[in-house]
Amino acid sequence: xxxxxxxxxxxxxxxxxxxxxxxxxxxxxxxxxxxxxxxxxxxxxxxxxxxxxxxxxxxxxxxxxxxxxxxxxxxxxxxxxxxxxxxxxxxxxxxxxxxxxxxxxxxxxxxxxxxxxxxxxxxxxxxxxxxxxxxxxxxxxxxxxxxxxxxxxxxxxxxxxxxxxxxxxxxxxxxxxxxxxxxxxxxxxxxxxxxxxxxxxxxxxxxxxxxxxxxxxxxxxxxxxxxxxxxxxxxxxxxxxxxxxxxx
Amino acid sequence: xxxxxxxxxxxxxxxxxxxxxxxxxxxxxxxxxxxxxxxxxxxxxxxxxxxxxxxxxxxxxxxxxxxxxxxxxxxxxxxxxxxxxxxxxxxxxxxxxxxxxxxxxxxxxxxxxxxxxxxxxxxxxxxxxxxxxxxxxxxxxxxxxxxxxxxxxxxxxxxxxxxxxxxxxxxxxxxxxxxxxxxxxxxxxxxxxxxxxxxxxxxxxxxxxxxxxxxxxxxxxxxxxxxxxxxxxxxxxxxxxxxxxxxxxxxxxxxxxxxxxxxxxxxxxxxxxxxxxxxxxxxxxxxxxxxxxxxxxxxxxxxxxxxxxxxxxxxxxxxxxx
Numbered sequence: 001x002x003x004x005x006x007x008x009x010x011x012x013x014x015x016x017x018x019x020x021x022x023x024x025x026x027x028x029x030x031x032x033x034x035x036x037x038x039x040x041x042x043x044x045x046x047x048x049x050x051x052x053x054x055x056x057x058x059x060x061x062x063x064x065x066x067x068x069x070x071x072x073x074x075x076x077x078x079x080x081x082x083x084x085x086x087x088x089x090x091x092x093x094x095x096x097x098x099x100x101x102x103x104x105x106x107x108x109x110x111x112x113x114x115x116x117x118x119x120x121x122x123x124x125x126x127x128x129x130x131x132x133x134x135x136x137x138x139x140x141x142x143x144x145x146x147x148x149x150x151x152x153x154x155x156x157x158x159x160x161x162x163x164x165x166x167x168x169x170x171x172x173x174x175x176x177x178x179x180x181x182x183x184x185x186x187x188x189x190x191x192x193x194x195x196x197x198x199x200x201x202x203x204x205x206x207x208x209x210x211x212x213x214x215x216x217x218x219x220x221x222x223x224x225x226x227x228x229x230x231x232x233x234x235x236x237x238x239x240x241x242x243x244x245x246x247x248x
Numbered sequence: 249x250x251x252x253x254x255x256x257x258x259x260x261x262x263x264x265x266x267x268x269x270x271x272x273x274x275x276x277x278x279x280x281x282x283x284x285x286x287x288x289x290x291x292x293x294x295x296x297x298x299x300x301x302x303x304x305x306x307x308x309x310x311x312x313x314x315x316x317x318x319x320x321x322x323x324x325x326x327x328x329x330x331x332x333x334x335x336x337x338x339x340x341x342x343x344x345x346x347x348x349x350x351x352x353x354x355x356x357x358x359x360x361x362x363x364x365x366x367x368x369x370x371x372x373x374x375x376x377x378x379x380x381x382x383x384x385x386x387x388x389x390x391x392x393x394x395x396x397x398x399x400x401x402x403x404x405x406x407x408x409x410x411x412x413x414x415x416x417x418x419x420x421x422x423x424x425x426x427x428x429x430x431x432x433x434x435x436x437x438x439x440x441x442x443x444x445x446x447x448x449x450x451x452x453x454x455x456x457x458x459x460x461x462x463x464x465x466x467x468x469x470x471x472x473x474x475x476x477x478x479x480x481x482x483x484x485x486x487x488x489x490x491x492x493x494x495x496x497x498x499x500x501x502x503x504x505x506x507x508x509x510x511x512x513x514x515x516x517x518x519x520x521x522x523x524x525x526x527x528x529x530x531x532x533x534x535x536x537x538x539x540x541x542x543x544x545x546x547x548x549x550x551x552x553x554x555x556x557x558x559x560x561x562x563x564x565x566x567x568x569x570x
Binding site: 011026038123130134136161216219220228240247 | 364436450
């Protein structure tokens, strides 16, 4: 079984977010990058598959050379090989085309990606890849188990969850629940040493035009100072929520 | 040219934010100088002409065995066909869980640009420009597209539904009958009568300060009097005090309610990332140094076990008097 895990290279969850002086781009200065947290759930789930069923795992990133430490970390966690498509990931459609091209060439049985990346939060790529390949798609996937030739999934829906089943090949957009946060793998020394010698292939991108363009960035307007309300005077809080905030 | 909006329904009934989507479509159509058409998929028990009250001129109903269960690719292909038949160059989809699944499929099947995580009405018609949230609520970005067709996937609670008093004609459509999904739905477990978090206008959320799952009764009681959804912080769902589906924050659900009440949550940066788009934030915490107070509109320093029941009582009194 061949598993392709898509890895986004994103600012650490605790990063302070700043934009360049002309607000045209994200300011990368001083920012630590990590594997996108949703992708990490998918990667750990793939490592479980490998350990239980003998899968081989390829991790894939569309990005410049600066993303290679993130791919090496994924190799140290347990992926077998890595592919980096040498291109700036400026548009979800462009990225999805790159992933679909790698998937077609590699003969994978499943693609696992995070449900969104925590930088641009688009949540578009996995569903686009599934549509480009004509494969079933399970979004917001919070559970996945092999059941003979088919797989059972748990998918989050509005106000609940849905149990699904499908046969490979398929695309999963995963989140917490694929594995629990406490079960996420941290690279050990042996993994880190092995990762140095595992293959990391750099591919040229396939031709695909962007469908969107990124314009000016801005930050949310600063909040006005908090109004403190005496804990003994909840009638006052109710009055404020009704008269000032107009939310009740 | 027209604007098509997917009018999402569940078990035959329109979802709470369906009229918000209709309003979004009507206002976008007005900006583009065209009409807005609604599309309902699957069995519907409600009167679709109601959409006219939110600015739609026509509602199409698409029924068939392929739509008895939701599948992103099947629904996406059907909407793409209907959009083509209606010469729609803009399709509006609300970012519910199903909306987020089908919009990418639709964008490929309709060869359209997908503008997602959109938080406001379009700013400009040419090039088509929208404001989207980025970096988990820590920033915004203007996204433009000069593609001939586009899908707008907008975050629930981004605009208020606006009744116009108009009426819509309702007709069936045979476009996009679709194929049966290769994904089998085996079980649907949906909490009856509970407001899905992304759509909830008010959300009451509890954190570690509540000390244990047995203390959630007062959160649920406050939520009930406020007609609110209930949520929790990440440690609470990690400890299985509450289900994962209630976890709001960076790796949980991002929400945008009018009122977010955080009880016993200190306000880690990852939690704020998922809730900071809330219009009004109330923080109740016994630690006056809790970082969440800096992001709050209203703060109460006090013991949650004393403050929350008092607040519930005062809201009951307020509701009785109003």
